[in-house]
Amino acid sequence: MTTDAAKKKSNTKIMVQLGLLAASMIAFVFVGLVPMYNWICEVTGIGGRTTGPTTELITEIDESRDIRVQFMASAERDMPFEFRALDTRVQVHPGQQHTIHYRVTNTSDETRAVQAVPSLSPYRVTEHFHKIECFCFEETVLAPGESLDMPMIFYVDPRLPEDVSSIAMSYSLFNLPGYAQADIKEPN
């Protein structure tokens, strides 16, 4: 009987320990895996995710190289927006500053906030593509029918790998989740 009671206690102990293991795995997903994924993407530039404005200064312009930079635009499915690159292709020398524009038009009848998300290809140029100013750094609020030409100022690092002669920059436009509901439907 005493051994039985001892066993019962120990069963509960193991059960609690295993339950804690399961709970810590749930926590690990949120505080471990997700931040780890974002951190790895940021450090390595995998996925072509470019980060905020550059702080590096241009040192030189390498006029011996010509890099072709192409710009693409896509909008989320069923989005009442027109979104396109005004300059679809530019030739730049590494180190040389360039300004290009994207035009966005809100074709719906309500004010909406949108966010453009960049993606760079090939992804290994990510750390060599510097943005001085970009509409993708912040959200854009557009009144019904409003149209906006949004600038992006960038330069390509002279340390760009030798074999890269062409870069593709793609922006995807997204509705900011919840914006329309929160700000437009409030009167209800």
Place this chain on the structure above:
Amino acid sequence: MTAIPHDDHAHHGPATGLWRWVVTTNHKDIGAMYLWFSFAMFLLGGAFAMVIRAELFQPGFSLVEPEFFNQMTTMHGLIMVFGAVMPAFVGLANYMIPLMIGAPDMALPRLNNLSFWILPFAFLILVSTLFMAGGGPNFGWTFYAPLSTTYGPPSTVFFILAMHIMGASSIMGAINIIVTIWNMRAPGMTWMKMPLFVWTWLITAFLLIMVMPVLAGLITMMLLDITAQTSFFNAAGGGSPLLFQHLFWFFGHPEVYIMILPAFGIISAIIPAFARKPLFGYASMVYATAAIAILSFFVWAHHMFTVGMPFAAQLFFMISTMIIAVPTGVKVFNWVATMIGGSMTFEVPMLFAIAFVVLFTIGGFSGLMLAIAPVDYQYHDTYFVVAHFHYVLVPGAVFSIMAGVYYWLPKWTGHMFHEGLAKVHFWMSFIGVNVAFFPQHFLGLAGMPRRIPDYPLQFANFNMISSMGAFLFGLSQLLFMFIVIKCVMGGKKAEAKPWEGAEGLEWDLPSPLPYHTFETPPKIK
């Protein structure tokens, strides 16, 4: 009259009536309920598969709408993985582990009852989504975001709820199994004397506890993305759809070993019994199982070779995946070495076990082909993948469950099953499964994508052959049901040890099993 219930209680027999099954804490009752539930789900998921194969029988949209077809592929996958294969193994664990280690019951009987009884509700919710506006889940069993979040049907939140309940059930079941194995072994049942089914389940249970919470976290993020405007998988808010795939397969790859490790345990019990030789390389089997389980955490991205991973990552995941072939090969060679020089007889459990070894190995080889990153670009998302995982899951996991059921059925029911009919069932299943899935290799190599309701004409012949095999396989499972019910109802009386070469504590007990067993622990030699 009033004395009778008291008398029953004194003999510790089961209560009478249907209520018994609701309140039971007996591991045999719960094991049996798990097995019947999983069989019902197997027939339901099988019916969905029949719809898929009927639609693909010939080119053109002949039978169902493409939207409904997508729901069928999704529900077939979800129900077979989470409703049929996993509960069947949990059922076998509940039934057999206490008998194999000489324990009177599971360590946590009430938790056991709970973990079973929430399961029917999970699947009721899941299946009910088919009748909701917008239909059920239609995004594939892998429910990749944003297909399942931004573009999913409104019923996706019910799908998430069902998955949460199912996951909680799995975690509770796994905890129960570990505590039982850890604490309830009879004196003298040391770790390295445990039957391999117990070992493989111990390791599987740890895998479950490690990865089911990852699934829970993942679907919670989906729920937040859908209902609370978070952006875990939404690029607009700084999230990443690719994150979903990483998290899913971090759960998903150990999950596929959850569905095969207990199968290894069953096969390791059956082959020595009918070869009349002890299992070759017992210790190496234990270590190989542990090695497979540990490696399963380092291979997940081989499901995602085509997402645009860096070269180094592709190389890493390719090599780590191929390393898994080593412990798996150890197992296959051990089974073959057990058979070599043995006095083999070919009763039905053994037929299924041998078919398992042969066909699972074929599935393993196509897995190795898929592991080669450069060629995976051709195979990815084609029927080659479908052929691969059906070869490891149907003649792998499902055949091992059937082998186990035939092996232990005389012990459970006290009757022998009809050997002739069971052999018909085996051969129909064996032929059906190969006719259904082998041509799918060719379809995939020729470029037929998976999850499509229609296909170009050049795929017509192989699809028709595949559908006919699938119908044969589906039909033969009705025969399986008949054989099992017939055996439960009656038949030749089974001896305590109906298989001459069988080893293990469960065969020391009478057939049918008394309601309570090993109330005093057995002596282990």
